[in-house]
Amino acid sequence: MTADFPAADRAQWRALVDKVLKGADFERRLVRTTYDGIPVRPLYDIDETAPLRAAAGLPGSAPFLRGATAAGTVAGGWDVRQRHAHPDPAIANAEILEDLERGVTSIQLRFDRALAAGGTTPDGIVAYDLAALERTLEGVYLDLAPVGLDAGARFAEAAELLLALVERRGLDPAAVRADLDADPLGALAQGEALDPAAAHDRALVLARTVAARWPQVGAFLADGRPYHAGGATEAQELACAVASGIFYLRALVEAGIPAAEAARQIGMALAVDADFFLGVAKLRALRRLWARVLEVAGTPEAMRRLRLRAETATRMFSRRDPYVNMLRSTVATFAAAAGGATSITVLPFDHALGFLPDAFARRIARNTQLVLREESNLGRVIDPAGGASYVEALTDQLAKKAWALVQEIERRGGMLAALRAGWLQALVAESWAERLRQLATRREPVTGVSEFPDLYEEPRRGAPLPDLSALVADVRARLGNPTPTPSSGIAAIPAHRLAEPFEALRDRSDAILARTGARPRVFLCNLGRLAEFTARATFAKNLFEAGGLETVASEPIASLEEIGHAFKASGARLAAICSSDENYAAMAEGAARALEHAHAARIYLMGRPEEERRAAYEAAGIDEFVYVGSNVLEMLERAYETLAGEAAA
Template identity: 40%
Template sequence: MPIASEPGPGAAPAGADPVPQFSEWRKGVAGVLAKVRRVEIAELPDEPEHLLDETTYDGLTVAPLYTRRDELPEHPLPGAFPFVRGGDATRDVHRGWYVSAHFAGPDAAEVNREILAALGNGVSAVWLGAGERGVPVADLPAALSGLLFDLAPLALDAGAATAEAAERVYAALDGYDTASRKDIQVCLGAAPLTSRFADAANIGLAETVTLAAGAVARAETVCAITVDGTAFHNAGASDAQELGASIAAGLAYLRALTERLDIAAALGQLTFRFAATDDQFATVAKFRAARRLWARVAHVCGAPDFGGAPQHAVTSAAMMTQRDPWVNLLRTTLAAFGAGVGGADAVTVLPFDSALPAGELGVSKSFADRMARNTQLLLLEESHLGFVQDPAAGSWYVEELTDALAAKAWEFMQEIEAEGGYSAALDSGLLAERVAATRAARDTDVAHRKTSVTGVNEFPNLAEPPLSEQARRADRIARYGATFEALRNRSDTYLAEHGARPKALLVPLGSVAEHNVRVTFIANLLASGGIESVNPGPLTVDTIAAAATEAGAPIAVLCGSDKRYGAEAGAAVEQLRAAGVETVLLAGAAKAVAELEDAQRPDGFLAAKIDAVAALSGLLEKVGA
């Protein structure tokens, strides 16, 4: 909610352009764009910089430059409505956010050892799986033995066993000796509404309300409900959809809770969990916008001071890759940075190999957990990100993105409410349809390599060992690189059956300067589908047949300049077909060989904007993969 602010001492006079150099910058942009597009400056629009705009999956525009023209009024300090800058005005800057880690396993004693070791090495909050998701409920006291509850917040992940797990935790708390019981923070993790979207087991809504009523009566600070936005994110939702659906679910909880509790107590029973991705600025804006949205709900309900619900950030499972999983270390670092700067109260970094079965990479669980933990510790203790609350405040880009994202999420929440509320939107399929549409759009961008997934559709490593059968099984998470990884799985199967990967011959025409860019592009493209490139070096029409015979590849790709194609492509195609190559492709567009006769034309074209998944799948089919 905007607030008025006085102009600063350096503000431009009323009516003056706050950025007088902007017109000169615009002329520079026009000059560069005209040169790149090979047009006259007069042919460009009046505001040529908008040709560089990007559009998110929510339809939000990201401009190439933000200036004082985009300045927005300053929000209140952290801890005050609308909580954009943080929910806690007195957060310990030496601690920053809570470093949370997830623990789960059937052996309570082993889980207890892991928890205590992690707490001694930098973890400051415990997220514990119980029941079918981890420690047997009856063994929870053993798993929590030695935990200093007033120092380390506890969050449960117990699914259908949440109520029973809560009783076990309460029993442990009753035997815990401390004078400051309000300092003990426990989240029971009941999530019936978001679990229903994810088709995951959980307790019912009525049981959740009863659990919340019991939580309010406790002397400790106990929160019964987690609004788990990662359920939407992992299904493919955009940021605004994740936020809007979460706020709609939160509203449904409030309606149920206020039948037994007053509004202030009901608001205190909710915490939110959101996914943090490697798009760091979008993540910063997401957590700031989420607080603004929920603060608005609390304000409308008449309790604005109680709208600062805690936030738990979890690094995105959807962005994680199975191929070249070491890159996940970079992804989770960016995600943790964004969540921390965005003001999340607790952050959990998933281990870099979390998209793979345990032991798939041959590294120990303790190593993967340590890397996840230390990612946050380096950000906090060496980069000192916790020393300043809301360090992104005042950034023209972040503030604009926060406002735009909040508005779009509110719009989606209103669409859900117009459908009859969260449960009605689930029943009608509206929520699933909207999320599926975003997932399809993202999959299309990845397939066309408009969106890069390093190690998967860009810079793949074909020397990686094949994945196990267990790793190849599809999961419920809409991972961004899954379609390309499915192609790699087919290549692995071919390798196991034939002792070698599917191969394609590269046919470099002309000098290195003429063909190098396209040779590199094609080798990268083919490898993303599990097809190995054979590059014999520069070839002439007279040496092509011999190279094709030696390679023995059923596929060949001509690589050269458009000018070279005009002179040699037809003869090269004839030579390759005479040598027994079944499929001849050309790196580039069809217009480069438009004048060739049908007998000399390639069988297909591999250009930058093709649907790479479809093209590579077709090539794998041709070789029997």
């Protein structure tokens, strides 16, 4: 049938597009740029990406861009991993068994490190001895359900406990699969107290133990997630993971461990957020980059396959309207699966709220994966994104950007030296600052927070923690007063969430509500007929309520005499004029004077007037012009400053 249609070329397509654009700039309207400076075009030709598809090879073969095995994940789908962090080992055990019975295939244990550092509130499973870990994993078949450890600076102690537990149960070391996840660099980047030299020695001891007896156990994790949480771009996260892997690989080889065995012991982890195509391309690019590193290191091709773990990104989660996080996690999980992750962890949708997940949150987390894997059959498709021109081009560009950063890190002495110098922290901070600029202008929207906020949502309540005083007292008595670890001198990379700045404004609104019984309000002065003001009034309501300012809309105002009475009746101290440009020319100055006479503390005009009109509007009393692309965060901050000044007066 396609033969019946004439062939089309890019020139014809572009001519049709230009006709629709009617003179508008093609690059500005239809080409977006990622935070790494990669242009994303609306059309990719199959012919232009033919060399990339040829270089990608076949699934299961070098450079492993299309997956670690020829069959993809079709043998059983990817590993469905669930995170567990309840401080009480008995409760953690009950939750682990429930998840395993309902479809989870492996578990991730977050070990407490707060008590060991002198804290009083645990931040993970309180397992400081073999008996506590035994209680946590009672009934778990360790030769069937792989266990991953998340212990930060306590990586050596946690690994020793898990291996000791396996030996106590008399299991065959060759049959046990586990991820010990020693990652001193990641712990340092997150600000944990750690002596780099001592951690290096303990990690090498662990590597030798694993090499001698545990052929299916991974000892090291090169983790990109701390950098992603700090605001890193996709290429920066890739570079940090690869450079960390190079650091560990070099240390193991220098300690006498063969390169092939060293490569086997190193896994990698990335955060995946709701940008689907960037998530897919990022995972594919990492396999290509690591395969190249191992090729240079002289490892056999069969050992260049990467154990690649993906986790839903903490950066994309919001505290406000947390149910939207379910949608974000679904997109991220889809991207991780399409990108070929061997293991995926979906964080609970209420993770950002700071309390431990209940049964419902854990169920949603595991079912997000199970629906995609078992019902949508995504796990039965080999490299589902492979061959798509856009994905292949994006993968290639990301890999090149990341490789240039890896080379720069190596020129600076490697990952540890880059962290010690603060260069990497500054790089990530600069990327976060750029994200903040995009958030402030709402070019990067956060649904349910900066866009479509629900000012009256009912907050989600977490289940109260049980009394942990006896558990904490017992550990404190055995640990004694911890010896402070000398400062590493390495600045931590603070974790951020995209929703934070708007949530901070909503918190201020909540505080005012608790103190006075009412939220701060903005009066929407709607001039003219419904059709003339609805668009800008809707824009204003969405914008002000994103910052916690309740909007009170007027009825359609046809005469200026109505404005003062309507404003006073609203109970607002701020006012926003909403209408068409034509109505502004006829009524905006009079409306501003009426609002000023009614003692409005700050007056906004929704829209961007021409320069010749701006001075007249300002002279009439308009304080600020609000339009698409203006800095919303700064505008909202000024609104709260105005209200605070009035309250103080």
